[in-house]
Amino acid sequence: MDEFMRAAIEEARKGLAEGGIPIGSVLVCDGRIIGRGHNQRVQKKSAVLHAEMDCLENAGRLSAAEYRKSTLYSTLSPCDMCSGTVLLYGIPRVVVGENETFKGPESYLSSRGVELELLDSDECKSLMRGFIREKPELWSEDIGK
Amino acid sequence: MDEFMRAAIEEARKGLAEGGIPIGSVLVCDGRIIGRGHNQRVQKKSAVLHAEMDCLENAGRLSAAEYRKSTLYSTLSPCDMCSGTVLLYGIPRVVVGENETFKGPESYLSSRGVELELLDSDECKSLMRGFIREKPELWSEDIGK
Numbered sequence: 001m002d003e004f005m006r007a008a009i010e011e012a013r014k015g016l017a018e019g020g021i022p023i024g025s026v027l028v029c030d031g032r033i034i035g036r037g038h039n040q041r042v043q044k045k046s047a048v049l050h051a052e053m054d055c056l057e058n059a060g061r062l063s064a065a066e067y068r069k070s071t072l073y074s075t076l077s078p079c080d081m082c083s084g085t086v087l088l089y090g091i092p093r094v095v096v097g098e099n100e101t102f103k104g105p106e107s108y109l110s111s112r113g114v115e116l117e118l119l120d121s122d123e124c125k126s127l128m129r130g131f132i133r134e135k136p137e138l139w140s141e142d143i144g145k
Numbered sequence: 146m147d148e149f150m151r152a153a154i155e156e157a158r159k160g161l162a163e164g165g166i167p168i169g170s171v172l173v174c175d176g177r178i179i180g181r182g183h184n185q186r187v188q189k190k191s192a193v194l195h196a197e198m199d200c201l202e203n204a205g206r207l208s209a210a211e212y213r214k215s216t217l218y219s220t221l222s223p224c225d226m227c228s229g230t231v232l233l234y235g236i237p238r239v240v241v242g243e244n245e246t247f248k249g250p251e252s253y254l255s256s257r258g259v260e261l262e263l264l265d266s267d268e269c270k271s272l273m274r275g276f277i278r279e280k281p282e283l284w285s286e287d288i289g290k
Contacts, residue, residue, distance in 0.1 A: 041206065048193065048202045048230065057193045061186065064289050084229020085193065089289040108253075144209050144234040 004028050005097055005119055008073045011038040011051065012127055018043050021142055022075075022127045025055035027091075029070040035059025041142055050142070051075070052082035056089075067091050075124045077104045079143060087112055097124030101132060102143060149173050150242055150264055153218045156183040156196065157272055163188050166287055167220075167272045170200035172236075174215040180204025186287055195287070196220070197227035201234075212236050220269045222249045224288060232257055242269030246277060247288060 001009075004026055011024025015038035027035035037054030040046040049057065052074050062070075067089040072078075077099035078086065086094055086109065093115045099106065106116055132139045146154075149171055156169025160183035172180035182199030185191040194202065197219050207215075212234040217223075222244035223231065231239055231254065238260045244251065251261055277284045 045206055046202060047204065047206055047234075048198050053193050057191060059192065061190055061192055061286065063286065067289060080229040080232035081226065082229070084225040084227070084232075087225035087229075141206065141208065144212060 001121070001123075002073075002095070002119065004033065004071075004073045005075070005095060005121065007033060007036060008051075008075050008097065009121075009123060009127070011036055011055075012075045012124070015039050015043075015051070016127065016131065021138065022131050023051040025051040025072065025074040027055050027059045027070055027072055029066055034062075034066075034070070039142070042138070048081070050079065050082050052078055053085060056085060062089075064090060071095060073097075075121075076102055076128060077106060077118075078109075079104045083109050086114055093117070095119065097121045098128070100125055101128040146266070146268075147218075147240070147264065149178065149216075149218045150220070150240060150266065152178055152181060153196075153220050153242065154266075154268060154272070156181050156200075157220045157269070160184050160188075160196070161272065161276065166283065167276050168196040170196040170217065170219045172200050172204045172215055172217055174211055179207075179211075179215070184287070187283070193226070195224065195227050197223055198230060201230060207234075209235060216240060218242075220266075221247055221273060222251060223254075224249045228254050231259055238262070240264065242266045243273070245270055246273040 008024040012022040016022035020042040021039040024038045040049035071093040075097035153169040157167040161167035165187040166184040169183045185194035216238040220242035
């Protein structure tokens, strides 16, 4: 397993241990993690801090030049909000743990020039499946369903 | 001027008075403002709290049913991130103060079924033009340029 997806999974597991939604994300620039985060719906009562958003918020204010040489890792396929944020900042590459339990607008991201890599990780799927089985209402809320 | 856009402009002016980026937003449900916010890049050193995001965060965790009967007001055309958030939550209608100083993916939002209303407000344009003239680097950072 890629060391950066490993770090994203660690974030997801932190979220789960806090009673939250087990999705994690890291931002990598020049081979180094410059931001990490996990879904904060439960912990911060947040409507906007999905894992990718929390990661980008924790990375702090960056220049366009930094975003444009970064890769965003997420344990789950990014939703419309997180995909839109990738587009806003011109992040050129997204590595996705899995897209079976949820699939965001991947073809739209590709059509806008973002490179997507899907790792199809059983560990990521298992984390989400266990969570969705236990807390289906919380999961529905997180994806606006 | 529509009372809700008036409230969004008040938010934008609050942001300006704090040394921030003058963009404001309110969320309206059943004829009542249930969230309001303004860009927090300077004030909270935030990379994700555009006005619309701050407004939705301040509105708190809502049900899909609430989002689906809400209207989001923004003094400026929503960027890719904020438009993606509208799509995530299925907010059916967005009222935009102006789209001359910046234009987000409006046709994509329309293609996904979101109703857009443009007020073409001189007051909103004037706020943004003054700000962009004074702090062009801050503005570039906010839109990932």
